[in-house]
Amino acid sequence: MTTAVNGSEATEQLARTYRDQAAAIVDEVGKLIVGQREIVRDTVVCLIAGGNVLIEGVPGLGKTELVRALGRAIDLRFSRIQFTPDLMPADITGTNVVMDGTDGQRTFRFEPGPVFANLVLADEINRATPKTQAALLEAMQERQVSVAREVYVLDPPFFVMATQNPIEMEGTYPLPEAQVDRFMFKLVVDYPTAEDLSEILDRTTGAAQPEVTRVATGDDLLAMGAFARRVAIAPHVGSYVVDLVKSTHPEDPTAHELTRQYVRYGCSPRAAQAMVLAAKVYAMLDGRYNVGFDDIRAAARPAMRHRLLLNFEAEADAVQAEQILDAILMSTRRAGD
């Protein structure tokens, strides 16, 4: 009994530590990124949950800066790939190069690409060709890279944070559905408020530049992720996740009316996994040991908005995925309703 109590206390202490570390990461990033607390928090949540993040927003909103700040706040190997139309897959994964040996023989040696890092920033990912974009698929999902019949395992933790610009669509290549589905969250960065904008000016145009301190390591992130997976989720809360995902399937009897009208393909099981994992992290950061409905609802939009494939009618009626998700969240009943 004493052991159990001690074990529980140790677990409780761990939970407190992880909560404090996550809060510290958010605070450190917040030194560079003014406002956008929700975006920062969701990005950290994805890091803890081990998911990839797609960040969308117009230029100049600090998307890239956010990822760079994360790289500095956490002791991780950080690499940045600027996606351009002429970028080749090998520029990402790396390639075999011929090396002259000391004995005069020439051998092939694998030269790792920028994907071999813990935190990869894929900037403006939709400007590269699909072939190059696909080079990231295996790394994002399998955490490995295959080059010339050789498989290279990526060191954990491994995160891909991609940004894309919703405007200037000329010469871009929208991400294929299979690749979009591999992003745990899609976060939409909006313009800062007037107060935030003033704060940005104060911080970035003065002589003193804010310094970001490392407050966590990659191992910490992995431990936090492992702990978050232990957070309890009750059956009725799990059923709510299932109901939400089923509501996005147009052929399902429980589908929402807007889903039937505007959705071509609904969310995959990855959406449900993303919601539950993110909800567990939310609960952990909130000092709880169980997932609540509100955690699920907080994770629902970023986890599902990029997984809804709308039909032509939705495009004609200018219906956005957010509107459909709002309707689904409003109408899906929770246990006890």
Next chain:
Amino acid sequence: MRFELAPLIPRGGSWPAFRATAYGPDAFGQRLIPLARRWQRHRTLLSAPRVLTINFGLALLVVLGASALGLPRFVSVLVLGMAVIPVVALVGRALVAPPPLAAALAYDRRLAMFERLSTAVAGSRADDRMRELQRRDAFEALEAVNPSLAFPYRVPRGDLGVVAVAAAALALGMLAATADVLPRLGAPAPASALAESLGSAADGAAPALADPAVLAQIDQIRAAMAELERQRDPDAAPAALAAEAAGEALRRTAEGRRLGRALDSGDFQAAAGEARELGEQISGMNSTRMDELADGLREASERAEGLDEGLANQLRAAAEALEAGRLADARSALSQLAQEIETAGATVQADRGLEAQLDQLARQLAEAESLGGEGLPGAEGDSLGDAAAAAAAAATEGSAEGTTGSEGGGDSVASGQALEGTLETLAPEQRLNVDGQLEIVEIKPTEEGAEVIERPVLELGPGGSSGFEASAGDRGFAVGRPDVARNVPLDMLPMLDRYFSEP
């Protein structure tokens, strides 16, 4: 899940309301019990107003329906008794333990506890250590809960109106079921009962103009009057007239005087007795008296002809037998005449009963229409006195019809049966005739129009009469009118003033 009733009597001084079967014996489960009980009572209280309103409202409708259909009162009482069942069910629901998960979810939702309690109740697939932590966290949250603040025993202000409606429905239902004061709507009520109910209604406060209740009463009266009119025997009035006419002829004969008076006064029972007695006296009559009686019977027969053929035939048969000197036939004919008179008497008597009811309804109709005021649907052209006069006229078939007021510039037709009344209660269309009886007057100008003679107010009356006739205050009433005595009682002045003070 097993539900158990809370014990009504505390055991051991505490209220272990629910056993630990569903809630678990640990501290968390036991702590949840009073909270669950509180929530159960709270939600029962919230749902009670609407449930009771629907319940009592339906019961009231059923009770009213039963009353309208004339079902026995015990049916209404039974329905009202059945309406208590949902109340008992509500009380029972408040005592029954809710499912622990439902109670936990309710508190989670109410206090924004992020499903701490419901997760602890429902369990999860987390490892033991995490589950223990979660349950401890939930228990700490549970201990901080103040159930009286979370779920107070208070009916929302918006539901107070619903509570009032439920109470009103219950009160009305009980009143309708026990006192039976509500009218039996739609039922073919007897005229007497209808008159009583309407009378009691008329005694109360006057309803508003075009009150639906008054309109309904008027419709009921009219329906009852039509029904009574339908039940009347069309031969009754001619039979009465025939008897009257025959009696008038027989009164002139020495032997038939008593029979004639009885017939003339409408006492058919006495007339039948007189006819039988006359038959027994025939053998003692001399020829002169016999001839006189035969003449009287024949004249009576002729007068009754066309009105009551049966009576006329028997009178004729008796007259012929007497003229022929066939005493046995004459005795037999007078005996049959007696039977015929009894038959006619029964018919006339039944008709008079219906007529009396019609008169009563006509008065009720006049009262109801005066309460309802003008503008009542269907009242135009058939208002107040007209309806009563029509009913009375239908009852008497012009038994007192004649022209009056010939000097008033138009013909007035007074018709109807003499009614009991006083001057204070007279309606504008009513007056007392010279016999002190009530008449209902219909003003019916002649088609060709009457000659209009301009006269000063004080010179009314036959030509040459003085404008300074001694009268009650020189009011210029119809001095010298044949139907008005010179010495008019003072209590008739209002009526005279009403009808005859204008040229």
